[in-house]
Every structure is written in structure tokens, then in C-alpha cells.
Amino acid sequence: MIGYYVHHHGRGHVTRAAALLPHLPADVEVTGLSTLPRPAAWPQLWVQLDPDADDDPFELPEDATAGGTFHWVPRGHPGLRSRMSTISRWIDATRPDVVVVDTSVEVATLCRLHGVPVVSLIQPGDRTDPPHTLGLGLAERLVAPWPADVADVVLGVATDDPRLVHVGAFSRFDGREPDASATDGPHVVVLSGAGGSALTVKALEHARRTTPDWTWTVLGGPDGTWVDDPWSALCRADVVVTHAGQNALAEVAAARRPAVVVPQERPHDEQRTSAAALAADGRLPVVVLEEFLDDGWTDVLERAATLDGAGWAVWNDGQGARRLADVVLEVAGRDGA
Template identity: 35%
Template sequence: MTRPVGYYVHHQGAGHWQRAVAVARALETLGRPCTLMGTLAGLDTAAAPGPVLDLPDDRLDAGFDGRDGAAERPECLHYAPLGHPGIRARMGRIAAWAAQHDPALMIVDVSAEVALLARLLSVPSLVVRLSGTRTDRPHLEAFRAASRLLAPFPEALDGGAVPDWVRAKTLYGGFLGTAPATAATDEDGRIVVVFGRGGEGGALGPLVQAAAAVPGRDWHVLGPVSGTGAIPANLHLHGWVAEVRPHLASAALVVGGAGDGLVTAVAALGRRFLCLPEPRAYAEQEAKADALERLGAAIVHRGWPDAPAWPGLVARGLALDPGIVRSLAEPDALARTAAAIEAMCREAG
């Protein structure tokens, strides 16, 4: 019987889940079963190609800000509040699954604690290393515990503060989202604004001002938008959409954060990109945006632009060479990464 892969998926945003599904599908084509596990409430798990293990929530309450409030904590941990039954249950379920199924590998995307748990369970692990400044003790100890590290971005986007031993341990997978559902088409002049699941969404007032500042183009907005008021004829609100890429396929300019899902789609379709990095832990989106800007693959603006800034930003975005961002999308990235993961599984026996 082929030993499975366990894939831990972080709950923040939709990018971790989309990447996990893509990798799991690629592994299934190689005959390697993969169980996706995490706190999956609010996600459509029907896309998973194999078993799904839903874990109890480990957050403290509805207003949880990512900190556990502990005055003291072991230096190898990020998040380990005491007296939380959800944490005991989720760690227990992961351990029970590993004991029952004898996995060849655990992929951890992302959690320092689950990475260390895999090591304690004597299971080889492939720990996902995201963008940003991740040289704190918990990250480095999770990296040491891992058999290998997986960067879900091209090596060209890696930051300069990464220790050499971390780089040497890293498999640069490239962008690992699903293959484009719709190929890029001829541009129709539209500007597409994307608010992802992991952020706070958009506000109607600033969107109205942006559309008024560049009235000669249609603005299409994907994702949640708050507020009420008159909507100009060139502003189209689509709300949450299940598949973003068909809406991006003919865009002259895409506007949005530096989340993995959107950057992957922009690169795959070769769309000009105005990047508005959102606040994230460890400056993840800032680091990615800086790298895109350095390569000439995007125009970057910190924060939502004021109305007078929009004409100039749109003009700069339209002047980008879309071939630069397209060159970051390797057509074989997913297959190559799956093959490397399968090789790790075979080494485990």
C-alpha cells in the first residue's frame, strides 16, 4: 500500500488552500494519496482530490489577533496558549492520523508548531517557507526540524536576509496555483481590482473616487466591498467570485495585494499589475511586492491611493512590459514540485 502524504493547511486567506489542492492533485496523478488537514470552515473542500481532515479551531476568540498573550513561551514556538481544548484536540487528531496511516511525508503550510510536531512524530516534513522576514527563532527552529523547505515562489523573488543554510535547504517550487482556467485574451481596457479572502475588503467610497479619477476605463471589482452610495456607470461590483482568473484574462491592469493566489494568477496570465501590498505577519506581502518592483514586474503603491494619484499610477501600470511578470510563471512548476515531493516520499520508503 502506498504511504500517503499529510498536508497541513493554514486557515488565513484562500491561497494556502488553493496551493494545497493543486499540489495534492499533482501528487494524485503520480499515484501518491494526499490528505488535506486544517481548520477548513468557510472553504469549499469539494475541490480536494482525496481525504480531508477538518481540525478544531485553535483561535482564542472571534477577535483573535494572532497572539496568545503568554508572558513566557518556549522560544521555538509562535503560538501555544495554555488551557485551550481546541489546540489539544487538533494536535491529537494530527498525531492520531499519523499513527494510523504511517505517512511518508508531512507538508506543513504553515505552522511552526505543526512542523515541530511532525518531527516529534518521527515523520519527514516539507515545510513551506513564505516570503518576508522569517529569521526569528520559531521560524528557524521549524526550518531546522524540516527535512526540506518549499518556497512557493520563484527564486528570483527571494529576499536578501535569508540565511545561506535556509536557502540551501529550500526547493524553489515557483508559483504553485492551479493552471489557468482561462487563457489570457486580448485586453479590453478594463481595470480589475481584487480583494482577497484574507484581507478586509474594499470600501465603496474610495472605489467610486478611483473610477471617477480614470473615467475612460471600466473598473471591475472582485471581492467584498462595504458601504453604500451611488455607483458610477464605469464601476462594476461582482462580489465574491469562485474563480478569479476568467475575470483577469482580458484585463489591461490588475490592482490588488501581494497574496500568493493573485500574484500567481497575474504571472500565469501575464497581466500588468499595480500591487498594493497589505499588512501581513513578517512583512510577507511587502517583501514580495519589493521583489516584483525590483524586477520591473509590477508597480507598487503602499496603501490605497488617493484619488489624484490614480491617473498617474494607471498610466505607469499600463506602461509595464507584461512579459516580465509572465516570465516568472514556469509552466512545469507544479509538475516539477510534485516530482520532487514524490522523490522525498520514495526516500522515506
């Protein structure tokens, strides 16, 4: 039995979990554990956890961090108590061989306290804080979903740590044939995630007005429609404007489209660190901006459109999910797929 804990923020974590399943042997049972509802495409078991967060994210509960040891363990919180006890009962009943954690210091610690080995997917950004030091320190393997030769993606994990495995970025679209449908004139697709965005309707409208030769399609965000499968839209884009979330970057990379990357504010400088690493590498087809521009979009889009999207193979070569499966199976004591 393999467990996979899926963090509830945005849609990237659950999409990444689903990308792993096809690369595991058919006889391997996988249980998803999350406060998110079971995805329609998830063919295996799913343990629905009670939410552990409060309705008001700006009102910090009492002793939420246990003196800075954890990220979220508020004293006497019923959601936290229910979530942790449910995971403990599941561990006792199924005796999993390994639990993949993406991402929670608290869940990783709980699993390891039950004697279950943990494979932790690590996030970009500054992870030098005490909770991350604890959570990452107890993992059997640390999986980085980006290539080893792109520098400075994360702080807090030593590059020579023998537990660290770089699998490269991966997405649900890896291996899918490109959709070569043509568009009339240059076309930009804005890929806005479900995890929150500083992008405004006013800023988008201004960008459209000042780039009359470009057709804009907005997926998600304040002025767009959420599309469960954006593959066709991505493939038709001459340029994709995206935030710097890992899942969005992996999907743009799978489509091999040049991108304008506008990082959003996230804890631990996750997106800004990713964006800076992409820009500094020099091989990737990206133009990185500090923020969504007020003016100058024509020049930015034209500059991005000259880049060769094939350069994304450095970031996502289509084999990352298979490599993650190999790591998980190895820790579980199983042969590969």
C-alpha cells in the first residue's frame, strides 16, 4: 500500500498526484489522502479528510505553530484533530509501505512517528525555517520536481544530500501529442492558477487594448474561464503568460511554448525563487517579469515569441513522473513498473 497526501492549496498538487498513477504497477494500491474532494479521474482509494483551516485565514488561532516548530497545529482545533486521527487510523488499518507527502510538515512528521517511511516532494523557495528543517530532515527521500542542473531553486536542502533525487518537472500532459490547430494572427494565452493571483481585470483589459495585433485568451483568474484541460489552448499559443507555480510551468513546458513568467506572492518566496532560477539559467524559453506590466506588452510578447519552445526540454523531458514512481517503489521495497 502506498499513501499519497495531497495539499489542498490550488489544483497543482492533486494534478501532480494523478500524473504519478499510470507509472505504478497495476497491482500497487494507492490511497489519496486530502481535504480536497476525490478527483473524478482518480481511479484508486481516497480518504476524505476534514478541513483543518479556519474560515478566516487572517485570524491566527492560538499557538498555531507550537512555538515555531510546525506551520499549522493550532491548539484545540477540531479540524486538525480530526485530520490527524483519520490519517492515524488509516495507517493502523492499512500499514502502508510508504507515504508520499506533497506537501505538509505535519503529515510527514505524523507518518514517520508511526514508523512509516516518507517520500517528500520539496517546493522551491526558502525552506530554511525550523518546520521545514524538521519535516525534510525525517524524509527517506527528497524529490525535487525540477532538473538538477538548474541552480538555486531551493534553499534549505543541500545539493549533496544523498536523499535528494531530482526527477525533473512533470505534468498530466507529458507524452501527449501537440494540438497543431492554427489561429488567426499572434495569440497569447494567460494561464492563471486556482491558488490565488494578484492579476486584475483592469490590468488584463489594458494589456489587450495596448496589443491590438494579439488575440488574448484568459484561462482562470479574475477575467477568465477555468478549463479543466487547457492542452489545446496552450498548444495554439504563440506565447503563454503564466505565474511561476510548479504545475503551470510543467504544463507550459510539456506544450513547448515560449512563456512570459510573472511570479505571484507565495509563502517562502516560492514563485519568485522559481522565476529567478528560470531567468538565470539562460537555456529556457522564458521572459521573466517582476510583476504584470502596465505598459510595454507588445515588446515583451514579441521578444518571447522569438524564443524556441523546444528549450523547455531542459525543465521537463517527459520522464519526471516515471522517475518519481521509481523512487516511491524503491522506498516501498517494490520492483519498478
